[in-house]
Amino acid sequence: MIRIAELACGAEYSGIQREIERAAETVGAKLVYPEVDLDDIINVEKKFGISVSSGDLNLAMARATRIVENPDLADAVIVMTCFRCAEAAIIRSEIRKYIHQNSKVPVLSYSFTERTTAETLLTRVEALVTTVKYRSLLAREKQTGITAGIDSGSTTTKSVIMRDNQVIGTGWVPTTDVIKSAEDAYNAALKASDLKADDIQAIGTTGYGRFLIGKHFNAKLTQEEITVNSKGAVFLANAQKGPATVIDIGGMDNKAIAVQDGIPGGFTMGGICAGASGRFLELTARRLGVDISELGKLALKGNYQNVAMNSYCIVFGTQSLVNSLSMGCKPEDVAMAACHSVAEQVYEQQLQEVDVKEPVVMVGGTSLVEGLPKAMEQLLGIKVIVPPYAQYIGAVGAALLVSGLLEA
Amino acid sequence: MAKVIIYPTTSLILADLVDRMGHKALVAPEAVRDRVTNPEIKSPPLNITPEEPKKGLKYAAVDVPSGIRGRMALIGPLIEEADAGIILDDPGVLTGCAGCNRTNELVRLLIKTKGIPVLDLKYPRDDTEARGFVARIKAFLEGLK
Structure with missing residues (x-):
């Protein structure tokens, strides 16, 4: 059983401890609490570099130092503190960095409210467990045989067929009925690759609908999108060795993943509001009267500084959009402002939680909206890579990883 | 007998002194115990x-x-229940706390602004201060009806 060390402040008093336990149980993990001496807490500043006025945070830091000194205490770490607590936000981030820099134990950090449920945590905890449990599978660099990947996303369903390390067919449909959409995408990929279902040796599924379609297709691998997407991203970007950062802005949420040698080390998954997702870009395209596939090219001609826009909330973002157009702003400036706004929020909310290391790989359908990687480049000040098949990243990752199970 | 809220609300030293003087100490562990022993709620341990x-x-x-x-x-x-309060202004981690200092600050504020008799104390650093500490608490508690 995978042991996840819980370093938390406020989880019990927020009434969500049972939810954290439920998420861990669902993925076959158990929570552990490394023991510390009173002296470890009182003298935490000597080892960790700081002590704060809240006792539970000092306890969390003391536990972190214990894990670094003895990594056998836990297989993974989850650092959780209350949302909106400044003191805890600083310490949460520092604990994550401390463990990441001083050990190989994977870390997840998360800020919760009393509304946080096991379901909210499930994908994150599942990814954490996967990085431990399937480390050898995640280290796989080549696809072999004939395999398929299906990514049942919140907005679109994607499928690829791979043979001998090459993508030979793709299928893409909007997600409506989850199973029907998966069948359509899969059949489209089969048709494009000139193969039949019987030719496929194994199927891997990922995305929000992974469990449902995994069962339907009798998939050999059903895996959350954080590990699968990061694998697909570094595979397609040819960045499987060394560090990399994967940014995936999806239709409903976004993910930032720090990868080392193809294996996720730390990650965040966010989506406070659709304003920081592909939904806002779709809405912008509709309001501007252009197809979403044209929005990026339009944005590249514009200057975001000519438009005041903040899509922190999709409702206020839409107001900014309408206001700017009614004030006579140019559509290209509005398009770029929308891209910049989404990128800025991912930068502020997600990328502050992972160690951004080059190459930065941007994936998912939104990465094809050219203005978005451009805006991210402007914010990060470094080149952003959009690999081929960027929108099929989850399906490619699933097809690649499931091929590793063919030999098992 | 008066109900006396103590700060830190987990301080065993203060709770013991209040009880010895014939009053009721209002302490967080009692509120926790009510929940821990309540079989109706299924969110253990607290x-x-x-x-x-x-x-x-x-x-x-x-x-x-x-x-x-x-x-x-x-x-x-x-x-809300308290008739009086005793506040230790500079408790160390061994004296007890709520785990979260923002909570500690809010608790101190609410006790001080409730309009009840409140004794403010400094944590004793030597034997003489400790004797003075106990004497002040004793005098305060004896003055309560």
Whole structure:
């Protein structure tokens, strides 16, 4: 059983401890609490570099130092503190960095409210467990045989067929009925690759609908999108060795993943509001009267500084959009402002939680909206890579990883 | 017998002194015990559910972190019940705390602004101060009806 060390402040008093336990149980993990001496807490500043006025945070830091000194205490770490607590936000981030820099134990950090449920945590905890449990599978660099990947996303369903390390067919449909959409995408990929279902040796599924379609297709691998997407991203970007950062802005949420040698080390998954997702870009395209596939090219001609826009909330973002157009702003400036706004929020909310290391790989359908990687480049000040098949990243990752199970 | 809220609300030293003087110490562990021993709630070990942070809205606004509101759901009613208060202004970690210093600050504020007799104390650093510490608490508690 995978042991996840819980370093938390406020989880019990927020009434969500049972939810954290439920998420861990669902993925076959158990929570552990490394023991510390009173002296470890009182003298935490000597080892960790700081002590704060809240006792539970000092306890969390003391536990972190214990894990670094003895990594056998836990297989993974989850650092959780209350949302909106400044003191805890600083310490949460520092604990994550401390463990990441001083050990190989994977870390997840998360800020919760009393509304946080096991379901909210499930994908994150599942990814954490996967990085431990399937480390050898995640280290796989080549696809072999004939395999398929299906990514049942919140907005679109994607499928690829791979043979001998090459993508030979793709299928893409909007997600409506989850199973029907998966069948359509899969059949489209089969048709494009000139193969039949019987030719496929194994199927891997990922995305929000992974469990449902995994069962339907009798998939050999059903895996959350954080590990699968990061694998697909570094595979397609040819960045499987060394560090990399994967940014995936999806239709409903976004993910930032720090990868080392193809294996996720730390990650965040966010989506406070659709304003920081592909939904806002779709809405912008509709309001501007252009197809979403044209929005990026339009944005590249514009200057975001000519438009005041903040899509922190999709409702206020839409107001900014309408206001700017009614004030006579140019559509290209509005398009770029929308891209910049989404990128800025991912930068502020997600990328502050992972160690951004080059190459930065941007994936998912939104990465094809050219203005978005451009805006991210402007914010990060470094080149952003959009690999081929960027929108099929989850399906490619699933097809690649499931091929590793063919030999098992 | 008076009900005396103590700060830190987990201080065994203060609770013991209050009880010895024939008053009732209002302490957080009692509020926790009520939940721990309540078989109706299925959220062990403390049996605190997401309802507690909502109850805590009585003491802190919705933009205050949930952990503070959850703690206040336990400690707030104790403050309401109190006839008097004893506050240790500079408790060390060994004296006890709520785990969260923002909660500690709010608890001190609510005790001080309740309009009840409050004794403010410094933590004793030597034997002489300790004797003075106990004597002041004794005098304060004897003055309560």
